[in-house]
Amino acid sequence: MKPKDTLIHPEDSSNLLYWTKKWGVTIRQLNDAILYTGSVSPARIKEYLKKDTWYYSPVTGLFKIFGIKV
Numbered sequence: 001m002k003p004k005d006t007l008i009h010p011e012d013s014s015n016l017l018y019w020t021k022k023w024g025v026t027i028r029q030l031n032d033a034i035l036y037t038g039s040v041s042p043a044r045i046k047e048y049l050k051k052d053t054w055y056y057s058p059v060t061g062l063f064k065i066f067g068i069k070v
Contacts, residue, residue: 008040025049 008030009015016027023030023046033048034040 005042008034008042008045010034010040019045023049 008019010031016030019025019042020027020030025033029049030045033045037044037048039045
């Protein structure tokens with residue numbers, strides 16, 4: 001595991017870009033997830049983002065369900 005993969009650093013823009021590209025979310029979504037969960041653990045944030053896909057983008061959620069690449 002790379003050191004970059006152990007924590008999400010909200011103050012480090014390159015780290016935020018790494019996670020947003022990895023998960024296909026926006027920086028706003030990632031920051032909101034950090035604020036909502038109170039955690040910088042990638043596992044906890046990813047779990048929250050999976051649960052909250054419909055809230056941020058219902059269309060993206062439908063595409064993911066049907067396996068359509070955007």
